[in-house]
Amino acid sequence: MNSSQSTESSTSIMDLLRESTKDLHSSAEGNQFQHLLGSGKVEKDDYCRYLQQLYVLHKTLGELLQERKAHPALHKIVQDYHFDLTCLKNDLGFFNQTAEASQAVPATSELTSAMSRTAAHSPAGLLGYLYVLEGSTNGAKFLAKALRAGLNLPETAGASYFDRYGDKQRERWMKFKEDMNELEFSDEERAELVANAKETFHTFSKIGNQLLNK
Numbered sequence: 001m002n003s004s005q006s007t008e009s010s011t012s013i014m015d016l017l018r019e020s021t022k023d024l025h026s027s028a029e030g031n032q033f034q035h036l037l038g039s040g041k042v043e044k045d046d047y048c049r050y051l052q053q054l055y056v057l058h059k060t061l062g063e064l065l066q067e068r069k070a071h072p073a074l075h076k077i078v079q080d081y082h083f084d085l086t087c088l089k090n091d092l093g094f095f096n097q098t099a100e101a102s103q104a105v106p107a108t109s110e111l112t113s114a115m116s117r118t119a120a121h122s123p124a125g126l127l128g129y130l131y132v133l134e135g136s137t138n139g140a141k142f143l144a145k146a147l148r149a150g151l152n153l154p155e156t157a158g159a160s161y162f163d164r165y166g167d168k169q170r171e172r173w174m175k176f177k178e179d180m181n182e183l184e185f186s187d188e189e190r191a192e193l194v195a196n197a198k199e200t201f202h203t204f205s206k207i208g209n210q211l212l213n214k
Helices: 003-010 012-031 032-039 043-069 072-076 086-094 105-121 123-135 140-151 166-182 187-212
Strands: none
Touching: 003 105, 003 140, 012 032, 012 072, 012 123, 012 166, 012 187, 032 043, 032 140, 032 187, 043 086, 043 105, 043 123, 043 187, 072 123, 105 123, 105 187, 123 166
16 A cells, blocks of 8 residues: 555545535636525526436435445435435425426536445445535525525525525534444445445536526
């Protein structure tokens, strides 16, 4: 093992994920569509289609996590609230959209296919996708506020997904971090987690581009 590999192996998995995806995270947040979301200036139709992509991603990942929940790493990390699609269903319902009728854009379909492949050969790798979705709850309360103002939404629907944990957000994120860092992932699993997290950030940028280029 060379020195860089040794250093990487001694780094906590959450620090490794954060540092490895830092540039991609910034790039995804700087995407034109994400900028429109954050400013509350997104078109309503585009926003509804974005909620549909989130529903498809969460539903697919939730089902795969449920199927593989006996895996030790998933058993420790995954909580019931990771399967809860209530906010997304309510937000789509507010716009008279049926969640189950959500149509995936190509980038979303590519990521859900990747999730299925990961579940088949490396279940622990599913946590790389979950890392990005859970991490998005940090600061999302401000996004919800901007969307409510920009799209004239009520407090209880339309943008509730972005504040889905409410006052429990910090508590749940800290638990996720602590539980992840307590697990002993192999070098192969660590690499898989990072690769999947990176792919997720890439996908969010591609989703934004595809929604705007409809």
